[in-house]
Amino acid sequence: MFTFFALAARGQLLILLLFPFISSAQIVKEVKFPYQADIIACEVLYEYQADVLIYVTDKKYELRDDNCFWLFTQKSYEADFTMYFTSYQYQADLKVYYVDQKYKARWKNKKKENILK
Numbered sequence: 001m002f003t004f005f006a007l008a009a010r011g012q013l014l015i016l017l018l019f020p021f022i023s024s025a026q027i028v029k030e031v032k033f034p035y036q037a038d039i040i041a042c043e044v045l046y047e048y049q050a051d052v053l054i055y056v057t058d059k060k061y062e063l064r065d066d067n068c069f070w071l072f073t074q075k076s077y078e079a080d081f082t083m084y085f086t087s088y089q090y091q092a093d094l095k096v097y098y099v100d101q102k103y104k105a106r107w108k109n110k111k112k113e114n115i116l117k
Contacts (some may be wrong), residue, residue: 026063026116027071029079034091037084039115042092049089050097051112055105067116068105081116 031037044050055069063069073079086092094115099105107113 026067026069027060027073027078027080029073029076029082031082031084034084034086036082038081039083039093040086040091041083041094041096042086042089044089044095044097047097047099047108049095051095051109052097052107053099053105054096055099055102062102064105066105066107067113068107069102 034040047053052068057063057069057071060071063071076082089095094112
């Protein structure tokens, strides 16, 4: 109990309470040039080619901790990361395939999960 009040007095409690929200990166801002991006991605034509299957939503409350639900924004201050989309798979850090059903969204390449963290 004492630790709680000590952290609250120093303003550190707020940081601890917000940490789960800070760690998830799901709000995406698309940029026009690769040097502006945190991640370079390539949209692939087939599910088997993808590192991650993404469900795009327009509702913040639907975002999940596994980073497979994305919300695109035009505002830089809202974005958790910026992304440049290339047409070439060999240039991409991440290959994405968009799914139309929520239950299909998942990581296919577990080694790449840390890219969005």
